[in-house]
Amino acid sequence: MVLPWNLWDLISTSSNDPPDSHLPLSSFLLAYVPKSLHPALRNLLIRSLRLGPRPQHVAFIMDGNRRSARERSLPVRVGHEEGFEALKRVLSFLLKLEIPHVTVYAFSIENFNRDPLEVEALMDMARLRLVEICEKGALLDRHGVQIRVLGRTDLLPPDVQESCARAEAMTANNSKGILNFCCPYTSQEEMATAIKRTATSAQDPETITEATVSSNLYTSASPPLDILIRTSGVSRLSDFLLWQASEDAVLHFIPPNWPDIGVVDVLPPLLQYQAESTTRALGRWLSPSSWSSSRSTKVE
């Protein structure tokens, strides 16, 4: 029997996604629901969330790969590999929700100070796995998203630079969204570079404003940041998107380690965004003149 397409879509896994690319519905409540029903629940959740407003730009500090491995007495390399799989799952979830811009903190300039074996393992992953998600039929291609590798890419080994350039070239024609892959990156370096570019390219210095500097940031092709999520319970930005996060973005510091992230962890920030957007829209509609939100209380 051929079921109507939309019911089949609701109750089956997406036929194009590999089985391991789904964000787990990890929650103590869902432990009582048979795993065979999780794909249908996930699809229902995604379609339900798509009825409401969604953020345009979400960022992640993918913290806790090493801690997750150590907690299970596994090598750190395994933690990073699991972290990359978690990245694919999170991206898949967000792209299905049609959130077009995602920025991830993959590698800090400071991380070059780590154990050379660990750095080499991370470089290995960048060599091979970036291109993997950019290939025809893979995650980014299916959703029409281009990848941009941001930061001091000149500090990377030449073959990693070549892999990054190849990944960017493979997705250059995709126009539905951008994955900003920050590697190796620090925000102060980004701001300093933006200021330098602004100073050297400005025709008239008197016309330089915040917006001018903003347009010279690495993430300038993406809209303003809406949500920033850091895993592993650490509550600082660690030199990531300081300029972008310093205004209206909502910061969430959540307990699980990055490889253990699930739908239940990403859901509250999304619901918060929807609730606030809806409340603001209602407020503007009910009393447009006296509505005073945090966005409108700027003085300078």
Place this chain on the structure above:
Amino acid sequence: MLWLFLLPLQAVVLVILHFCFAFSRLLALLRQLSPFPRNSSTSSPLAPTVYEIEEARKRWKKTPRKLSVLFAVGKRWNVASWRRGSKDKEEQVEVAKLASDIGRLVKWSDQLGIEELSLYDERGILDRQAQSIASSLSTSCIILQPLAESPAGFQSFKIATTTRRLAKLKESTDTSPTRAEVDSGCGVSDSGGDGAVSPPPPSSLLINLLSRRAGRPQLARVAQELAHGVRKRTYKSESLTTGVVEEKVEKGTFAEPDLLLVLGGPYLRLRGFPPWQIRLTEMYHHPSPDWLPPPTLAWPVLRRALDLYGGAQMRLGR
């Protein structure tokens, strides 16, 4: 026709999710506003004793040397805001509240050995009303001595205070004021009664009053100055490195805070706080809905922030 059935189902799911989310936030708010505090070890949330502060300090592996507080003044909730021409009155109420919070914060910071306080509000009230705040604090014997205005767009003050003396007076078991206490002013040595008491040395606490202009606009001003320099050939384009930019940005600016306490607002937002300085800053948010008055800076709130900082592990990329 099946989509007609599925669409309402999806809508119901969405409504249920939002109901659960709103309910959990309501529970959290009720717990926070509960008249029965979770930790009842504090005798008074606005006036902890020296002993309570010292006991809390023993729990922490470290205390911040540089503390920042972001006062989320938020939208104008005061009834006066709805009346024309009452903007000044409303701001005076906010200034009084901020001065009261800052006065308590200065005393606690002195006790905790904090060296630098950077205080921020998104509407620029602290910056605009610095003199009013200083006058208000002087009535609590906290004398702010202005330093030369920083080129980085904010105002700094050193404290010439008798807070330690004030703390000693408040801790004294003799509650009846002596003639010396009644007669002496702030920072003046007592005479009579038990004899002359020399004032303690002034605090080394530095206070920075920040507004938006110390944040992104300041970085834009740096870009403007460098652009002028490039035009006048003070800098060659090739020699203008990120190192030169970093040096220019950091000149005269306030120190990177170890801990940022965001007081108020339903969610953690930085509301224009200077971005350059928060690279490694630990952040603690004390939430409060926008439709309530901004929360008061009470000792339990600061203590929870210091609990977070005191247990934090810094890895610095390693």
